[in-house]
Amino acid sequence: MLTILFDGIAYGMLLFVMAAGLAVTLGLMNFVNLAHGAFAMAGGYATVVLMTRFGVPFLACLPLAFLFSAALGLVFERTLYVRMYERSHLDQVLFSIGLVFMAIAAADYLMGSSQQNIQLPSYLQGRITVAGVGIGVYRLFLVVICGLMALGLQLILARTRFGSQLRAAVDDRRVARGLGIPVGTVFAITFAFGSGLAGLGGALSAEIVGLDPGFPLKFMLYFLIVVTVGGTSSLTGPLLAALLLGVADVMGKYLVPQLGAFIIYAMMLAVLMIRPQGLFARGR
Amino acid sequence: MLTSVPPETRETSAPAAFLNAKAAWRWPEYLFWLSAFALILLLPNRHLLMNEIAILGLFALSLDLILGYAGIVSLGHAAFFGVGAYAAGLLTKYGVTEPVTGLLISGALAGAAGFLASFMILRGTDLTRLMVTLGVALIFHEIANRLDWITGGTDGLLGVAPSAILGRFEFDFTGRTAYVYSLSVTFLLFLAARRIVNSPFGLSLKALKDNRLRAATIGIAPNRRLIAIYTLAAVYAGMAGALLTQTTQFVSLEVLDFSRSADALLVLVIGGSGYLYGGLIGAIAFKLMKDTLSAMTPAYWIFWMGFILVILVLIGRDRLVAGIARPFAPLLRLIGGRRP
């Protein structure tokens, strides 16, 4: 039971790292980017290729996956996304769905449609017992890594000059511009960083959820849940939402498998009915 | 409707004449529907494809009612298509084999689902609506998947054998009856939709889409209007789904797929929204493109679909269509298409 709970927490942490970038894009730029999962997928595939073709060790793949997705995000932001900021939500939705479809087809073409798995290094396999609770080593690894990431993000946002520029731009784009904050650059860096995090999450998740071309579509909803349920006013909301989602999903699948994903969807609808601004958002 | 306006007892004023002219039928519209019906005879061996076009057109038309007229962005319109499709399949299988009866009941059931779902889209932002519509469609998909002892699950529902339409017209192998049936239903529903969007109710929807705040301050209660149009759109979508089941004699989980909702959006992006013909014209273009591109690269239709979406949005549909359709621009304007 506690093992399942821990698995859920690990999964939730993973979802948070993947969705954090989306929370910022949505909150900061009010931009609906349904293609966020494509960047996560890119990170996952980068890891697969690096490990299987070039024999790069798993741990070294993680930063590379981050960089790969971040670079990809930066290129797309500067060339395509930047044109979409001022458009209607409908246009943004259509545009990013288009990207999702293209990413799926591209992944299928380059990597094949079958599911890719990665071989974890032996020191991350197996499980240990802590206080009578069996814990997968890799799950523990996930919780530690993602926890550090979440902490780091919070610190960056709260403590650094970049963080304060970002928060200023969140509050009011025009005022921020007036104060001499290079809003365009801040956006680009944030977008790239968010994509990089998604890529890292993709790399970490390859072992748990498997990787196939349908990944961006499958996780689109999960990311959106994290962001809408959590609210976009801070990172704490999405973190809590991600943990809740992870635990509910894993628990649901173990305990009442016949209901499947039903629990998640129903929960999401219920939350959105009661709190359209998000469960953990401060009231406006 | 088709008949000319009955002579008014009093002299119509200039403003009334202006409003009537705005709602009047124009010759390209007659041409459009005449050609659609003429194709029954002209292209006897493409009836199956044309049947699919008519159904997709009706489905996109139903999405246009909420997107183009009420401004609701939906990522899950397939939910109602699916309810109609499964309802028609189950009705046929368990006794109600007459298609028109099945169609009406399926439409009503989809409408009921739409009515219930509509309460969830009244609050919140574009984003929450997006999530809610998507979530509803996913829930329906999941239900259909889990209830495999009724729906056939991933294998689909087999043994759907509708009887003759109205007891007279049997479905044939060439798809001729199917096309005539689907086209007639689409046409009748189009007529009703056309009448509704040109009514005071339709006008109030446009006002709500343009400026919801002001609409509320001149006494329009937004929620009731939105519930009404959302329910109506669900009925239309359900009937489109029922048509698909009845004419293909099969229904599977595909009817609830996310890609079906996305298809309808793409059709409207191609055809334009907010003038009713966008869904129909878009459906023709969409199916023809899909046929051609899938023939070239069978596995990668989805790439082209994404590509078309990205390009259309990036460049702007209006500008792109203006380029391609410049020769037809006066025609489009006549049937009410937005000026590029």
Place this chain on the structure above:
Amino acid sequence: MTPALQTDGLGKSFGAFKANSEISLTVAQGARHALIGPNGAGKTTFINLLTGVLPPSAGTIHLNGEDISRVSQQGRVRRGMARTYQINQLFPDLTPLETVSLAIAERQGTGARFWSRVGSDSAVIDEAEALLTRMQLGAMMTRRTNTLPYGKQRLLEIALAMACKPKLLLLDEPAAGVPEDERHDVLDSVAALPENVTVLLIEHDMELVFSFADRISVLVQGMLFAEGPVDEIAGDPRVKAVYLGEDAHV
């Protein structure tokens, strides 16, 4: 005689911030009442309370003797309260004719008809035509609203509110942003509003206030600061100090 509008101890707080507090304002039937105050005095909050956009934190609102504090926005419109907006809130894709017809049809209860043409209801169309002609919009009633000159759009703002046949009309800076050559049209139309309609004018422009109003209330920091006939307020040194003094165009 029951006043057209009466607020008692009306207040609105956002957290610790009191945007409006203890506002007791009475507007007599048929009055031309102006509400003035410096920027940030809480005029917009007050309008939002009156029209039901915001629920009050304290106090009551009576419209023609009826307590409407808890009535919905649409309910207040039906009871005879209409407003215009400081920044145009129109339907850019509709024509003035359609815009005004909407409000008239809604008032007459035919706005939800879905099986008849918009143009077939001659009672609505005739009234719309008459109203638009009176508001100097007759020649432009079949053009799309977003193609109208700004001054004409301001007139349509007022026409749209008048289409609701209000007993009480709230005018929120009707001449704001109108270019000099179109200003007269707007001022004339405001001056020509029917006498049986009570008007509460929220305004910055002193020329318009002094030419139009017969009573003035001054709002400062969310509270009623002074109230009286035009001459009295114009001569009140305290009002001059907090408000008129800082305003260049007196």
